[in-house]
Amino acid sequence: MQLTEKIEQQVVSKIKDSETFKNAPTSRGLLQYLYEATKRGEHLKEAVIELEFFRNNENQEKNNPRVRVNIYNLRKKLTAYYETEGTTDSWQLKIDKGQYKVRFIKRQAPAGWMQKVTWSQMLPYVLLLVALVILVVTNIPSKTPLLWKSFLDSDKSTNLILGDHFGAMGETMTGGRGWTRDFEINSVDEFYGLLEVKPELQGVLHPANYSYTTRMAAMATQQFQQFFQANDKQFSIRFSTQTTLPEIKEGNAIYAGPIKNENQFIGFFNDANPYFNLSGKTLKLSGHPILKDSLFTFGTSLVDQEYAIVAKYPSIGNSEHFVFFSQHDIGVSATVEYFTNNDNLQKFEEKYLKGHKYFTALFKVKGQNRVDTDLKLEMVVVF
Numbered sequence: 001m002q003l004t005e006k007i008e009q010q011v012v013s014k015i016k017d018s019e020t021f022k023n024a025p026t027s028r029g030l031l032q033y034l035y036e037a038t039k040r041g042e043h044l045k046e047a048v049i050e051l052e053f054f055r056n057n058e059n060q061e062k063n064n065p066r067v068r069v070n071i072y073n074l075r076k077k078l079t080a081y082y083e084t085e086g087t088t089d090s091w092q093l094k095i096d097k098g099q100y101k102v103r104f105i106k107r108q109a110p111a112g113w114m115q116k117v118t119w120s121q122m123l124p125y126v127l128l129l130v131a132l133v134i135l136v137v138t139n140i141p142s143k144t145p146l147l148w149k150s151f152l153d154s155d156k157s158t159n160l161i162l163g164d165h166f167g168a169m170g171e172t173m174t175g176g177r178g179w180t181r182d183f184e185i186n187s188v189d190e191f192y193g194l195l196e197v198k199p200e201l202q203g204v205l206h207p208a209n210y211s212y213t214t215r216m217a218a219m220a221t222q223q224f225q226q227f228f229q230a231n232d233k234q235f236s237i238r239f240s241t242q243t244t245l246p247e248i249k250e251g252n253a254i255y256a257g258p259i260k261n262e263n264q265f266i267g268f269f270n271d272a273n274p275y276f277n278l279s280g281k282t283l284k285l286s287g288h289p290i291l292k293d294s295l296f297t298f299g300t301s302l303v304d305q306e307y308a309i310v311a312k313y314p315s316i317g318n319s320e321h322f323v324f325f326s327q328h329d330i331g332v333s334a335t336v337e338y339f340t341n342n343d344n345l346q347k348f349e350e351k352y353l354k355g356h357k358y359f360t361a362l363f364k365v366k367g368q369n370r371v372d373t374d375l376k377l378e379m380v381v382v383f
Contacts, residue, residue, distance in 0.1 A: 003091065003104055008035070011091050011104065020081040023246035027074045029053070034095065035102050044100035065188070065207050071100065072242070080236070080250075084157070144231065145345040146353065147312060150320050151233070156251040158235040159243075160224055161265070163257015163332075164211040166191070166241045170204055179208055186262045187241065211241045213257075216329040220256040220336045227340035240264065249316050255323040256332050259298060259309075265323050272313035274383050276360050278325070283309065283362070288381065296362065298327045304367050307378075308335045311360040330367035334375050338363075348380075356382035 012035050015021060016028040033053045037044055046067040050056050054066065075095055082092060092105045144152050151158050166186050172178040185191050188207050195202050221237065228235055235254070238247070240263045248264060255265040259278065270277050275291075277284045281299035285291060296307055308331030312322045324339075326332045338344050353359065359382045367373040 007091065008104060011093055015078070015081055015086070015093060018081055018085050020077055020085060024077060026070060027077050030070055030074055034100060038101040049100065065209060071095070145342060146349050147339070147345055151252050151322065152231045154252065156319060158252045158254065159238055159250065160221065160235045160254045160256070161238045161240055161243055162213055162217040162221065163255065163261055163263055164213045164239040164241050165261050166211055167208040168205040169208045170206070179212070183260050211239060214329050216257070216332050219333045223336045223340045224254065249319070252319050253315070253321050255321065256336055258327055259325050260327055265321065268315060268321055269311060269313065269323060272315065273311065273360060275381055278309070291379070291381065304330070306331050306365055308332065308363045308365050309360065310335045310339060310363065313358050326365070330373050331363070331365045334365045334367065334373035335363055338375055352380040353382060358383050
């Protein structure tokens, strides 16, 4: 089938009307704009998109990331669309990195190799398949851990969202230029809110083009990857500063990271939790029929000892969240390792869940150099 302008528009419209894009009006509008601008042969660059699409004809600061951020989000959504709803589409729309024009690629169906292979050629493979089936049947893995069943046995997608930190670029204490961090500023909107309060910082600080994570992110990702791979399941990796609420609601979500970045999962945690509330550096337990009201403080100066929260709770649209909170690295790293170990999961389920599906657990974690850790379970509250 030859590509025509009508087919191109059909491809664009199908993507815009998909489940992946339904809660992303900016991405839908930006996709249509880039397609039409490409069709007109316009020379697309950031300044042009800022002026024509975002309708901003004022002088823009050089490091304003709005166009790059929205193009990045659009590419991620296109990838997600072709990994799910668009797997059988005949044409694929692409926006190459470093470019803003759209192009269309014909997706070829695999050749009918069965017609070219004789039975004599296939016999060794058939025998190998039989041997593999026997091996699998005789080594059936243990049942899916109850705590992870909705993640591992569900058709819903799973996103691992790592807690990263928003930052700004400006003059450093040594007089050079570099990356800086303020724990009260956790998004582009909060950054520009700061400039309204402190106009003297305009032109001095700019939103950084990148965030940062600690080694906790690498260690947690490795643990989750090994665990999910062992259960023949995949997940997507995202970062909290680059993840929107509609994206969190797309499916099941795992959050692993600090609470000091004021991530969006704190609100979900508080809404879903009948007995706990996390605010700032304080976890409050109240209203429990047996346990007395208590306060737990995070954010001490100690980096080798801290509290860690692990919770599983229901979210929007029959999805679920599994969150791992702490102030420093050791809490998240230790609890992720604990809850991706099948033996630990079985003991935890048998001792604490007893038929319940959701819980909040509080751990006290000690560690040497934020690596070698020791866990002490303070309490488990099921609901």
